[in-house]
Amino acid sequence: MEFAGFDRPRPSGGTLTATALKILVAGGFGVGKTTMVGTISEIRPLHTEELLSDRGVGVDDVSGVERKVATTVALDFGRITIRQDLWLYLFGTPGQDRFWFMWDELALGALGAVVLADTRRLADCFPAVDYFEQLKLPFVVAVNCFDGARRHDPGKVRRAVGLDETTPVIMCDARNRSSVKEVLTMLVTHAMEVR
Numbered sequence: 001m002e003f004a005g006f007d008r009p010r011p012s013g014g015t016l017t018a019t020a021l022k023i024l025v026a027g028g029f030g031v032g033k034t035t036m037v038g039t040i041s042e043i044r045p046l047h048t049e050e051l052l053s054d055r056g057v058g059v060d061d062v063s064g065v066e067r068k069v070a071t072t073v074a075l076d077f078g079r080i081t082i083r084q085d086l087w088l089y090l091f092g093t094p095g096q097d098r099f100w101f102m103w104d105e106l107a108l109g110a111l112g113a114v115v116l117a118d119t120r121r122l123a124d125c126f127p128a129v130d131y132f133e134q135l136k137l138p139f140v141v142a143v144n145c146f147d148g149a150r151r152h153d154p155g156k157v158r159r160a161v162g163l164d165e166t167t168p169v170i171m172c173d174a175r176n177r178s179s180v181k182e183v184l185t186m187l188v189t190h191a192m193e194v195r
Ligand SMILES: Nc1nc2c(ncn2[C@@H]2O[C@H](COP(=O)(O)OP(=O)(O)O)[C@@H](O)[C@H]2O)c(=O)[nH]1
Pocket: 027, 028, 029, 030, 031, 032, 033, 034, 035, 036, 068, 071, 072, 095, 144, 145, 146, 147, 172, 173, 174, 175
């Protein structure tokens, strides 16, 4: 469960075991992964965004996300302090098919994952769902409520994605801090229950 545990000196002497939990943020291209990491991170999130270049044309499927001009080529990274000795590290997974090779490495030691979904392009989250199911990594599906997207109730999304009864589905707004917090709390709670 811990991907890093180390001791650091306390001001009062003695040591404190610090724990960092690793969480992945996955989902299709343009679904809000970079936004979610940026909303909640207390450090300036590390983005590795590149302007979509001509080279990506015909390779990256941008239908429905034409306005998106930057894409995360490697990963987003953010950190949240839960307690003095407990951090969450968030890793946004690269959305495009040609970066799949990075996933196994990213998933190593992860506590769980958030799969972001957009009801207008729900199928885009299937590869991530399949991947985490196969890996038996606990995950929650967070439906990012874009303007203009039809509202779906969690039950409908659950059926459409083919999730089992135990996998939580939650509506969220990746731009809203308390909403993202709620998603992460749900994931950590779910992951603890599964383990
Ligand atoms: N309306 C709305 N727009 C969002 C939301 N989350 C992200 N966006 C926008 O959708 C676009 C794609 O988001 P981004 O985080 O880059 O997607 P990524 O490819 O999954 O990292 C950006 O222009 C965001 O500003 C949301 O909850 N609501």
